[in-house]
Structures are given as structure tokens and as C-alpha cells.
Amino acid sequence: MSSTTPGTRPRVRAPELVGRGWLNTGGETIRVGDLRGRFVLLDFWTFCCINCLHVLDELRETEERFASELVVVGVHSPKFVHEADPDALAAAVERYGVAHPVLDDPDLVTWQAYTARAWPTLVLIDPEGYVVAQYAGEGHAHAISALLDDLVPQHREKGTLQPGDSPYVPPAVEPSDLRFPAKAVPVSRGDVEGVLVADAGHDEVVLLAAGSGGDDGAVLRRFAGFREPNGLCVLPEDVAAEVGYDVVVADTVAHRLVGLSLGTGETRVLAGDGEQWMQGDGVERLSSPWDVAWWGDRVWVAMAGVHQLWTLDPRTGVVEVAAGTTNEGLLDGPLAEAWFAQTSGLAADGERLWLADSETSSLRVVEPGPAGDLVVRTVVGSGLFDFGFRDGDVDQALLQHPLGVTVLPDGSVAVADTYNGAVRRHDPATGTLGTLASGLAEPSGAFVDGTDLVVVESTAHRLTRVRLDADVVATDGFSHTTQRPVTEVAAGLALTVTFTPPPGQKVDDRFGPPSQLLVESTPPGLIRSGGGRGTDLVRTIELDPHVGDGVLHVAARAASCDAHGGEGAACRMHQQDWGVPIRVVDGAPATLTLPLGGTD
Template sequence: MAPVPNEEMLDELAVDVMDLQSQMADEGNKSKHKLMIRKMIDKNFTAQKYQPIPEFDTGLDWFNCLEPLTWKKHLLGSIVIIDFFTYCCINCLHILPQLRRIEKKFADSLVIIGNHSAKFTNEKSSENVKAAILRHDILHPVVNDLNNGMWTKLNIQCWPTMLFLSPRGDPFYLVMGEGRIEEIELVLSIAVEYFREIKQLSPRTLPLKPFALPSNPFELKFPSKIQCSNYDSSDTSEPLYALADSGNHRIIIFNFNGTVLHQIGQCGNAGYEDGSFNEAKFNCPNGVTWLDSKTLFVADTENHLIRMILIEQRKVQTIIGDGKQGTDFNGGHPPLQQSISSPWDILVYKTKNLDMSFHENEEQVAQKVVLLIAMAGLHQIWAYFMEQTIWWRYQVQNANSAVSIAGNGEEKNRNNDYPKQASFAQPSGLCLLRNAHELYIADSESSSIRKMSLASGKVAAVVGGTNNPMNLFAYGDVDGQKYAARLQHPLGLAHHHSENFVFVADTFNNKIKKINVQTNTIQTLRIIDDESNEVMKFNEPADLCLTPDGSQLIVVNTNSHEIIKVNMSTMRATKFHLKWPAQKISNETVGLPQGIPIVIVPNGRIFKRGISSFTLSIALNLHEGVKLTPDAPQKISPFLTRGWRLDTFDSQKLLFEGRTNIVVKIPPGVSEGDCTFHFVLLLCDEKDSSCFRKEFGVKIGLKFINSNDIVTEAVFIGVTKSEILIR
């Protein structure tokens, strides 16, 4: 085995790369750039300037592959990029689309390995790493470097860092930070050409097995942000709740009874498309905020856009952003030409002009609408002014302008009386104290809650973090006052108009806490799970909101794909069950794909006429040594006759216990209809010697007749390697 590289190796390589980049910046000729890069690769490889890196530590958890990858067995012969990342880091998330791009472009020569090197304690959990892989659609191999072993051995300094390795495993290039895709593609194209010429490229087949969590139109998938439509005490309309179902790339609107009224976006289909509710596409939306009960704004995070949803017109349109990740720290361009970066939360703020001296009657002055945006990707707070507005310090903000209002773009925890001299670290959650005209900010990477005056722009500490603006590692789980308190990557905030408390989703501590805004003191809420009668175990809760009367706290329990309702009087928690209009949503989002085989159940099934719902037992049996592939995504989706509504169906119980019931509610007077199940199964034989995919439909005709002697037997579905057996 080659000796472990010394600690100075990557420092020296980083200096070499920086020198090269400096020379390239002075040279305008692209052909000279290519020559310089080739000379550097040749020099490092031929002279064996840098020793091959060591093997990954044993005993680590690997994802998206069937076994741990080693140089000797899997990687020699390929160009390898190790991406040192941590899943909380916005800069790390920004390079994921770039990694997908180069992985596809250099598929025959390149292996990408994600080396997860946690910043926060919560991120060390392999279950949490797996959830992040599923949430962000990471398909390349990832190792959970539990104790940051490779990070330490190679003296890595920051997230993200991409280390380029030759086909024999020695480093030849290093990229730190984001925004370098053109450079990366140029280096890779030259490296592939060089190593192919000297006959070093001989990639091996890797034991890849990407994870996938299938989208289901009747289930949530990594929901993130939520807001109630009438959080303002003056609004007396029926409260509606908007939820960003981020993993399904859609927005869901429902009432307090849980009835889903609208589903906006194509479930499971990420993209960028304006248009009708059916046509529109989002990409991991997060923040949602209501202008009124007819208008909703959305922070479409991975599209780098702000979208507007017009409920009555059933229409989605973009109001800010050009769809590209921006690096502009000022703004001011026409809204649809203004590049922005990973907006994570958004709020409507209504204000009069802040210089009222020239108005005779202040009461007659209309309020202006301002959208406040937590621009996580730029570490700033932005605002979109819909009308010309006199802002703090007598600044005139033009109508239809999106500009930064606080933060200088440096990733720090710096408070300041002057907002543009303050610094934030991935601001991810916002809430308003309307009477105080203060914006509270969940500054996730500094693990602190901060506030900004909406009268002067002053940025101040509330709880968590430290008074050292450079320290972004002051995290933990400690209740207390101001800097004595400790949080861990909080993402969500909520405030009720009649209380002096701000509620916090302390995400990586898996807790809900509340801040006394008069004393800057934070306290953990002791919430009891009504089902287990034990303290509620949250799973990376990302947001929360209060009902208009303040009696219920609605918590988005992100990694458990659910919403939790907390009674604020009893502090007991129950799951908030959504009621899906099954046929309506399935028609608008997915249909049974054309061309797949559909098996008809002989003679269908018969029920008594006049019932309001029916229950049918479904059994699934795997025959002839066939079994479900462990950890692989399996999918069963029901489709019903129009007007029927799915009440209960547990696909996981059918898969893993072999039997479950489907309960369907039907309108009066029904005489017949059908239920079709779409199966997508990933199977293996008994010895795991071969795996295969089986996709098929099972259609059950249903009749309702006048008889008291009906006994409806279960539908039995048998699956073998070659056929589907039905009875």
C-alpha cells in the first residue's frame, strides 16, 4: 500500500492550482489555458509529485452502491473526483447539479464519490445522510466518513472541496468552493485526453445501486415550509394552509380539516414551467407566503426563482429570477432578468412609506407590499418592492425592484447597526413581529436566531451563536439567554400576533423551542406524542406555523414526511392526516403509463348496492424464489373511477406483510366502476445472483347489486420471474 500523503500535500497542490489559475486569468487564449493545464497534469503524474491517497476507512456506511469502494478492486483505471461535502451546506448543494452534468458528460471515464464530512453532530447519522441523498437526488456513491477520517488525512480545509485523482489514485487538481463548472469541465476534458493517450484509462464496472424514494400523489415527501393564510388577526376568512412538498416538487393547499384543495406542480417531476396548476413545474420549493387568500408566493429554491400562484385563475407565474443561480449581491435589475441564489424563505410585509413627514393625514396612506426573502445562497436578506416605497434611511426603492437590503454576502455572524455591514450565514427561516416591525431570522449555519429592525435595518442577536462573527461552530442544545443558549442548524420560525413568543424549529436538535422576545431567552417545549404517550421524537423539523387563534402549532416533520399538530393547551401532538381527492390529483399528475401489461382480475368483485364505501382485501405473493431487492424503491399506486375517493391504502404493508385493505369512498347510486393498481417492483432471485424490474397493472372491475348474500373475496396477486398470477 502506498504511504499516506503528508499533511502539506494538498496545501501544496492548492498553491499550484492557484498559481495556474492566476496565470490563466492573465492569459486570454483558451488554447494556452489547455496547454498549461496539460503540463500541470503531466508534471504531477509523470514525476509522481503527489502520492496516491489511502483507502477509505473500513466499517463506514456507503450509499448508492452494493459494497464499499476500494482503489484496488473498483477505482484504479478511472479518473476519480472526491467531493468533500456536508448536507447542510448551501454551497455543497449548489454543486450537485454540476456533478450530475459532468458525471453524464464523462460517464465512460469518471467516478464521483461523495465523501460526507459532517459539520454538525446531527449530520453524522447515517440515516440522516441517507435522507439527504434521497431528498437531493444524489445518485453517485457516497460514503459517510463518520469521524472525518479522509478529510483529516488529506488536510481538507473547507466545504465543498473537489479533489481530482488520476487512474492510479494520485491527486492532480483541486477545486475549493462553488461556481467553477467551466474550469472543472476544461480540466476533465484535458485529463481524459491525456490519460487515454498514455493508456491509463481502463474503468471497471462498479457495483452501483442508487437509492430512490418514489413520489406518490397521496403522500408527502420531505415537506419543508408551511404558512397559514390569515396569520393577520384582521383576516376573518377561512384559514388555508400552504405547504411546500419539496421532495415531490409541488405546493399543496389544504384547510384545517386536512382536505387538500389544490395541488400545484407535477408530483415527482422537477423542472421550471409556468402555466396552469397541471402544467407548472417547481424544483425543491421551500418558502411560501400569502398575500391574501387568492394569491400565494413561493421561494422556488433550486430553480432560483420567486413564483406567484393565482388561486382563482389556477395559474403559476414567475415574478423574480431568470432561472440561473446568481452571484449579484446588490440586485436592481428588471425582476425577470435578476439572477438570485437559493431563496429559502419568503414573507409578505405591508408597510407605509417610512418617511411620513410630507403626508397631511397618515391614516389615509395605503400600505405598500414588500416581499422579504431569505436569500440563503448569497447569505443575505432581499426585498421585492411591488410599488415605489420610501424605505429606511429615506431610501427610495423603485417599483418592481428586487434588491438586497441586509448582509454583505460574507458567510459570517456579524451584527451591525448598518444592515449592509452585517453578515449572515445561510439565513433559512423568517417570521414577523408585526407590532414591533421586526424580522426574526433563523440563521442556520451560525445556529442562531437574529432580528432586524424594519424601521432602521439594524441587525441584532437574539439567541444562539457567539459575539465572534467568524465562529460558525457555536452550536449545541442548551436552553438559556442570548449567547448562553445553543441551537443546531434551526430552519423555521413562527410568531402569533397576540403573544411575546417566537417558536423555533431547532432542526438538527429535533426539537421545538420558544423564545421570549422580551428577555431573549429560549426554552425547549416538552411535547408528548399522543400515540406513544412519550416525549415526541421529531425528525429534522423544518418549519412551523400557528393556527389563527394560537391554539394549535403545526409542525412540518420533514424527514418523517409528515405534519404534526400540537395542542398548545395540553402540549400533546397528533399526526395531521391529509385527505386527498384521489382521482382528481391522480388525473392531474400521473397516469398509468402506456405500453405496460395490464392483467384483468377474472369476474371482478361484487358489493352490495347503496353503500357509501367499500373495503377490498389485496394479497401479494412472490413465488419461485423471487423476493424484493433489499432497500430498493418499490411502488404501488391505485387509480380509481372518477368521483371515487381513496380513504385507506397501505402499500408498504402490502409489500412487506403480503396483505392489506383498500378502502374507497363512492358517491350515491354507483352501479359499477374499477380500481387499477400500478406495480413497479425491483426483484431478485433467492441467491441475489440476478435482479430485475417488473412493471405491470392489475385492473379490478367492480359491480354494486341489490343482494344481501354478497361475500367479496380478496384479490390474490402472484408474481414469478416470468408471469403474473391472478385470482
């Protein structure tokens, strides 16, 4: 149903919220009509997605500021099979501190009703139940706040705004020594000996007694002052003595690298100013560093938020981008040209650095190439939307969102296959993948302790021992491709990314083009012409009908600045990557519009 005022576009009535059930409501079902009289912001997310996690954080200030006028509703529309598990979703809602109602949308019914095409997507509904704005990607919290600053007084004057309490009901949480631990490493430094754990759910790094891994992990000490830490790197003793700290912590949500002295408990910020890196920023800002590892003569950093590998030299403090273009995907080759996808686990082995790329469900390696320069090679994995649980030859094997890698004493590599609840074992000598253990609760990291592999079971809030001499099992398992609606398009396609500056801001091109658009495809041959990078948000693309099916990879960004200009004027970056499944069909629409942000 729509309503029209002469001279305006039709107003679209917000579709109903339909799904399997609700979280954070005390068991109550919420309908769009129940929220009439308040603004509603729908946040379409999936808990694997780092961009979605960024949006959860950036919306918190808006939620608090408009607590009486605005209800935020998370709509969880999963990418991976594991994310459709209701228990896994409940754990994720707790893990990431989601303090608003969440609709469980496992079949993407509400996702399709609102024509979402990307994680995350934000949709603003006014107090009369009409859609007034839609945004894709990160960086829109200020735009939503500015829009509400305009619309709240209008609806208050009309009498359509009826402020009220949120329907949010916090879940009960059972206390535990560890809460959603992420990684763990053994430490022996001076008088300090034990197992160091990145205890993300408690925002702490925890020292457990030596030999921990099971129910014997007595807590010796807690180091506070972090925000969801994930990775831990124990520096070589000579380096630690020189720089004055022992451990580098990937302080993920704080967007920092932190040095921790085990003896004194003192911490120091090594990199990052606490603000998230956005396009145009330098290395003084980071974006969700997820893991850290010592390789060569420095610390390597899995910069999950921007799909790159960075390095930190502890001796000089120099931070550099080492690999990746910030494009999300699976592309091998020289470090500067490679594409990564939310790298979440690192492990060094001589001349090689193993890594787990979670969003492409892949095991990859950085190693010397034929010319001696470092290159990236994919061992297991094929792309952003293909995953599963299959052993055998690596070219047929499948993983599901792995978060950790560990080099084993025999030269093989253990993979924390997180969403399959398993530890997989890759043998480089035979080129095969097998299963070492299964039935685990979101394993996210591991370390070797004698004849055992100590595994971090994140959603079981514990460390668990797995025998390294256990038989490696081979299974056919399953394969899966993320099922999202396929868009039928004509071979000659006009692509438009729409963007409207927030109220009070304007597009400012005084210092160069304010926007950028990158278009690629999988397979690469799908695009005959019109691919590549440019500054216009409108692009004509010629597709090959003989290729037929594929995915358009579209990355867009646009900058807006305060309209008044002058000293103190603020500029903002809006950015999003889309992976749009398409099929070339005669007679299909010759246009494709993707909303980066703006009002309807």
C-alpha cells in the same frame, strides 16, 4: 507513496477511502483500487451546507458527460452532530438526489487524509490512482470538465483508461403524499381554503384540506413546475388583487421567486433567470432563496446562497438587496454591514422581522435601532462552529441549525430547531428560551392553527400538531463546537490562496483586478495587521500571540476567461469561504496555503 518524473513535482498517491460505511452502493464497500482505470472525483460535503448543495447540482452535467470515464464519490464529512447520524445522512442523500456513491465519514478520517479545509472540497484522481487537482468552493464544474477534456485522451492513448459502469445503486424510496416538505401556510382566498405546503421532495406546491396537521391532510391540488421549493408567502388580499397572483414561492434550486395564482394554478417568474447568482452579478439573478415573508410593504427574501436578505416589491417588480455583505458569519449592526449565515426562516411581527440563521445556529431579529434605522441583533447564537441544545437565558441558550421561525399569538417566537428535532420557544419579555416539543423529525417550519402549532416534520414527510398550551420544558442539553483539526501557525503568517485557470482559460485583467481576498478573524483581535479586503491572493498577516486561538475567515474569488478571447468568449467565477481554526505557536509554520482551484 509518490512517483517522481525528472523536472516535475512528486505525484501524490490517493489515500484510501475510510469511513463508517457506504450509501448508494447496494451495501458494497468501495476502495480506491476498485476504481483504478477511471477518473475519480471526490466531493467532500456536508448536507447543511448550501455551497455543497450548489456543487451537487453543478456537477450533474459533468457526471453525465463523462459517465463512462468518471466516477463521482461523495465523502460526507459532517459539521453538525445531527449530520453524523446515519439515518439523517440517508435522508439527505435521498432529499438532494445524490446519484453517486457516498462514503459516510463521521470522524473526518478521509477529510483529513486529503487535507480538506473547507466544505465543499473537490479532489480529482487519475486512472492510475494519483491526485491531479484540488478545488475548494463553487464554480469549478467547467474547470473539471476542461481538465478531463485534456486528460481523458492522454490516458486513453497510454492505455490506463478503462471505462466502465458506475458502482451507484439507487436506494428504494417509499411513496408518500408529501416528500421532504419544507414550509406550510394556511390559505383562505375565494373558493380556495386549506394548507399550502412547499413539497420540496416532489418539486411541487401542494394544497391540503383545511385543518391538516396529522393524518387528516387530504391532497386537494398539486401545483407543479418548481425545483425544491421551500418558502411560501401569502400576499395581503389587496396586493394580490392588484398584481394578479396570491402566493410568492421561494423556488430554491431554480434560483427564482415565482408568483402562484391559487384560483387558476397559473405561475409567473417574478425574479431570477434560472441561473445561480455569482460575484459580479446584479439582482436579475438569485442564489437559493429559502424563505419569503411579507413585512412592511414588500416581500422579504432569505437569500441563503449568498447570506443576505433581499426584498421584492410585487407592485413594481423591483428587487433589491436589503441586508448583508455576502460574507458568512455572525455580525450585528446596520443592515448594510451585517453578516448572515444561510438565513433559512423568516417571520414578521409588527416592527420586527425574526430570522433563523441556520449555519450559526442563531435566532436573530431585524428591528429599528436607536437612531430609527433598521439594525440586526442576535438573540441566540455565537458563531459558525458553536451549537447545542440548551434552554435558559438567551445569552447561554443554544440551537442546532434552525430552519424556521413563527410568531405566536402571545408575542413569543417558536423556532424550528431542525437538527435538535425540537420546537423551541423564545419569550422576548423574559429573555429566555425553552423547549415546547422534542422528538420531531427535522422540523423546518410551522404555522398557528387555533390552539395548535402545526409543525412541518420534513424527514417524516408530514405535518404534526403541537399544543401551544403545552408546558415549556427547560433542559441543560449539550453544547458543542465543531471539531476540525486546528492549524498551528506562527504570529507572522504568509497566507496564499492558490489558483490556476482551467485548461483553455486565462486570468484576464483587462477590465480590472481578476481576484479578491477578504481576511477577518474571530475574535477580531486575533489579527493585528493584514486583515481586510484586497485584490492580491497573497497576504502577510500579523497575529496576536496573546489571543492565541481563533478562526481565520478567508473569502477568495478569482475570474478566468477563454484564452482565445474575442466575441463569445466565456468568463467564469471561482469562489470560496474558509473558516480555518488556528492556534498561534512559537516555531510553528509561517505559511498557510489554501487551494481555491487548480492542478497539482
